[in-house]
Amino acid sequence: MIYFDNSATTKPYEEVVDSFVKVSTEYFGNPSSLHNIGGKAEQLLTQARSQVARLLNVKDSEIYFTSGGTESNNLAIKGTALMYRGRGRHIISTTIEHPSVTEAINQLEQLGFEVTFVPVDSDGRVDAKEIEKAIRHDTILVSVMHINNEVGTIQPIKEIGTMLKEYPKILFHVDHVQGAGKVPINFYDCGIDLCTISGHKFHGLKGTGALFIRDGIRISPLLSGGNQELNTRSGTENVAGIVAMAKALRLTIQKRETGIHQMEVIKDILRDELEKIDGVKVHTPKEGSAPYILNFSVRGFRAEVFVHALEEQDIYVSTTSACSSKKKSPSKTLIAMGLPEEEANSAIRISLSFENTMEEAVYAADKIKQTIKQLGEVMN
């Protein structure tokens, strides 16, 4: 079995599951409880917060736990827009964001906010200068993803953040869900005010995530209740899941040190092999893309057909992002990059983890070749 769909979700590391079990069994208390059992749970929560903060090079007080990337993105965007609407009602984002950003912004539009979605070039990259051109006197928020989930293009976060330092009233949110642990960024250097991560994208558990909120920034909460997470996110903390996420982040960052080179090699092998195949077009740019995402089209085949054909070979890839793959619409990112709809409809995404091997890459490339040939024969 070759699992090449790690941008949709990852298999939790064994140690992560162990942590979850240990905390669930031995420290099941509610961190808000005043007694010893609650106190121990609170202690673990504090430690996990410190660990995540340390791994991301930020302060403990800047980490807020949520139920995942979608909630973090919603909280960041709506929470700041509602808090700072007195300053203005204009938001800037891009045409290639994850639906949890786009849809949150669309909701704000219905509440009277105005939005500029800045387009990307043919590599799927937004230009910091284009973002700057879109700035108005009433712009309050810029939200740009770090690594595009569909094609893997790395966005010029540092350039955008540096440019935005000239506009101190504009907040900068980065959806770091695909990058966390694998393509690190320094939040402070990049001038990031809010940053989203999701546990299950780096071998943590589903239902866990965090939002970095730079000290001094206030946001309007999405959930009201017991005032947990410094009044920013109510609800009993998922202590076991949070501890497991901290562990997953640490392990991913560790594995990166030794595994990043191999990952790049694997991606290169796949790219080279794919490019040799007649009718295949690789969409992920050669330069400036994440070492674990490879997006390509096979001319003449609908993506779903191809995904299922590979599945029969026990190779798991995806059409576009999992969150939109139920829809039959073509990849939003590829359309934004200027690709014709037919190509966007046949796009396949391979996404790697540090667990994938060179052998898997060679084997998969071979099977992809065979599958294209076989499908081609059936269709002709």
Place this chain on the structure above:
Amino acid sequence: MERIYLDHAATSPMHPKVIEAVVNVMNSNFGNPSSIHSFGREARLLVDEARDILAKSIGAKRNEIIFTSGGTEADNLALIGIAEAYKSNGKHIISTEIEHHAVLNTCKELENRGYEVTYLPVDETGKVSVDDLKKNLRDDTILVSVMFGNNEVGTLQPIKEIGKVLAEHHAVFHTDAVQAYGLEKINVNEAGIDLLSVSAHKINGPKGIGFLYIRDGIKLLPRIFGGEQERKRRAGTENVASIVGFKEAVIISQQEMHARREKYREWKNVLIKKLQVEEIDFRINGSLENAMPHVINISFPGTNVEAMLVNMDLSGIAVSSGSACTAGSVDPSHVLVAMFGKDSARIRNSIRFSFGLNNTTEQIEKAALETAKIVKRMTNK
């Protein structure tokens, strides 16, 4: 020292079978339910199976269940989602003074948005009056939110009667059943409930997962936007492992409901008898007859709650002053204030005991004895 955990209303340990189920999914079915390949399809199937079982447990249909990150999110989604969806019919909401903060603070948020909220008072047992509700219903009332059973004193609310009243009114009926679910039989159709919130970690399931029941045909504006999960009403990759753990916890709690109810009722008697034998001065806050079996709130005249909690904790007994979710504060409980007024001594000398998994009769006896000792010490008897 043996620790005795009598704070199951704050959170409960996961049942070993739940942990096993969760771990199984984490290891073997880690796919994203939205993926079209077999990993995704298997995960989707698990989510659907769980949804079926949860739905059946309250007499609902599968498509009427929305998974959330917990009770707080379910309450927020219910109140704001309904208020925003029905605001063209009016902006009046009725709730009670004794709701959980997830409801109360959401009501405050709605007040900030221009809604008007009537908070119904309760009697000395912590129960709202159906007549009061009737008197306060207006043409522009769009939502009534009354909790099923109170988390601090255990009092059951007249949910069926409220359901009947609202059958003749256009207002939507929400109940926060976080504390009652699993120990009280709930049928949303018989009770006329339109929305109902549940949290897994109160019934030996995982933290970070809950559900909102919403009756077919009722409009709800989503709160968390993104992918098209949960029929576009709650975006975000489904927490498959926890959902399966939740299912397991529901199966167990439904099977054991009757036996647990009997046991917990008996434990209340054990606790009371022991305190009586020890000649402790105490009063039950709420009602023994009209209450959930696992929650009992007791006032000990002459003590103060902070010192009580510290001493009980030192004796290895974990109890609480009220809701854990008042995040670490020992402000007087709003529930007790609603029942007895802000000047009553009872709001500063009351302790909540709540029973659950792994408790034994011996533990209850021991806890009662330790409580008696501490009360005696504090009241110089």
